[in-house]
Amino acid sequence: MKSYYLFVLIVLIFGNHLAAQEYNIVIKGGHVIDAKNNIDAVMDVAIKDGKIAKVAKTIETKQAVQVVDAQGFYVTPGIIDIHAHVFAGTVPDHYLANSFSALPADGFTFRVGVTTVVDCGDAGWKTFPTFKENIIDRSKTRVLSFLNIVGEGMRGGAYEQDTSDMDAKLSANAANRFKEYIVGFKVAHYEEASWIPVDRAVEAGELAGGIPVIVDFGGDDSHPPLSIEKLFFDHLRPGDIYTHVYTELDRRDPIVDTKSRQLKPFVKKARERGIIFDVGYGGASFDYGQAIPATKAGLYPTTISTDLHTGSMNSAMKDMPNLMSTFLTLGMQLPEVVKASTWAPAKAIKREELGNLSEGSPADVAVFNLRQGDFGFWDRKGKKLIGNQRFECEMTIRDGKIVYDLNGIADPIVVH
């Protein structure tokens, strides 16, 4: 470990001439899974100036400032969680909008391999500037946003029922102004049997140049649920996202018929049409009663996401690796699980520079250990599946810097 001091010495002596080293980091001997580039093999990965510099069978490590020993591990693009709630704050009675139910991103991302989170509707056009100032600009995690179609964002209660605050034009204006951060629009928690929130969000999506909407389909026990078939075929566009796909709640039309336990036939057609099915696991939004029959019928999620908030973090959900492991246990193949957590979400939010290891892409990389053993994966109703594999994050790299190293597999060990 004297090498650390050597490293410091090198930095002191050469300063900016570190560029004299060919690479900043070389990750050696890991099994690379990169869905965009169809890589599923043991490869080395080199990083330089925050970008992926090379992926090849053998890369010389003498030319690297830091070498990561990834033998026996999986090397993937940094995980992209498109459904999280990170507008943490202390405004009373503001639910997920600058308040106590949301979480600060950095403590829930790098340690589990996530390099990009999309805040899912906490901010609306009125509150986005505060979200940007408090969260986006202060987080080391790459934080993006689905802007709530409600101007006040996810303030809870009656605020989210106010259709007069669902302004497609103003929402689209904000999205156009903050193109770098806003990737789409969110509909959530609307209770009445009305299509207004969905239609306004889709309208905003069109006005903002064809960006997607993500729909939490709300509902209320006082009336029959709106039809998801109508939602998928008459209201949403290809590329729009249906989150909480494995929910089973009385107030919502489920994808699996609760009597026959069969996947409704139109669901696969909706996927063929281009509707994106997102997990959005959350506190009460994932149920094995839906997920087991649906995945047996072949309906795996397009994108895996957490719906991270204070109510889900310590419960059945926990974190991305727990959900990825859950889907492994449900029979999804490992490369498909990784794809649904990297390249598929990158495409869903139209950020195709992310979620892959192409040369020149931002060097967001995760290293996973696939632990072997007896593990339990349970849902909110207490149903448990036993699995023998669990993803554990060994290392996370964001924009070419090591930001998490569980066991110190880098040499020298320097965490930013």
Next chain:
Amino acid sequence: MKSYCILFALILSSLGHSVIAQEYNIVIKGGHVIDAKNNIDSVMDVAIKDGKIAEVAKNIDAKKAVQMVDAKGLYVTPGLIDIHGHVFAGTEPRHAYSNGFNALPPDGFTFRVGVTTIVDCGGSGWKSFPTFKENIVDRSETRVLAFLNIVGEGMRGGTYEQDTHDMDSKLSANVARQYPQDIVGFKVAHYNGPEWTPVDRAVEAGNMADLPVIIDFGGSNPPLSIEELYMKHLRPGDIYTHAFGQLDSREAIVDLKTKKVKPFVLEAQKRGIIFDVGYGGISFAYSQAIPALKDGFYPNTISTDLHTGSMNNAMKDMLNVMSKFMLMGMDLTEVIAASTWHPAKAIKRENLGNLSVGAPADVILLEVMEGNFGFFDYTGYKMEGNKKLECELTIRDGKIVYDLNGIADPIVVR
């Protein structure tokens, strides 16, 4: 599993409060119990009722319980007590650890690693404590206590923490007496300069409120004498945190030349000074800890100094820090004692950190994982170990609040 859930829901809804019909709410079966206060270090069952420990015995009938937890192969200990965390999370610009962005909301950093009690270490001062209580103490599921900063503004950073005019013993003691259920002592931190004023004011407040002080000894050039601190300024029961730090501006406990613990440090520990880890970002160096532990000098209390700068770095969490001390020579029972019963005594909360009948049922299940693990410090020095602690289940006040693999039956997490 489903039938269990339905049955459980039925029992709850039909009987309501008469769940009391069941003798126990939870029985934890077959785990290896470590309870330093009661000198237990053997396989025992633990029963919980109405939020309290009801029984610890060789064999408790699980049929009498609403929930049964299978703890075979696991360790069962009191909930961990982290006496050095920074949890006054907020969004005030330029407020550092005091309602600012450097602090973290506790619940996402506690239950998943077995911590049931966390003491905010000086985030708030007497002026800001009411906001801390409203925003954090009262809203957290974790048991949150506070060392009140001797600085009235709390840990706002920069010049605020250098303002000796804002270090008022009397007002600090007043607020501590006003909130005896929440405030467990006083914090000194980040003071730069050769004056003893901050330490002496904190001790004065401690005398007025009959509470300990915890010292982050700041910096001075040349450094102030820690021998003088331990022997002349602090009282038995006062806490020296960042014990294994090695910084130019602060005197270290291990002599850098001889690699031996300075003799007065051992005397100070005998005198009753409590040596706390307070791992943090740059406050733990193997170059201090390895020789110290080799010399038989163990920390009294293990703690994290959790904040945004330490959470993803060498520190990570309480279990990672505990695993390091196992690797450096402490045995599991000693590490557990330093993370449960000893901190409970240090903060004078002897109802916590133990499994005595009648104590609040803060209980955790730990697995000692076997494998190849690396434990590094902030300088990049790494030790290889083959044991690491993992939290399987956490119970706070008799309710399961975390269950990693669903080992409770039925699985119900509140």
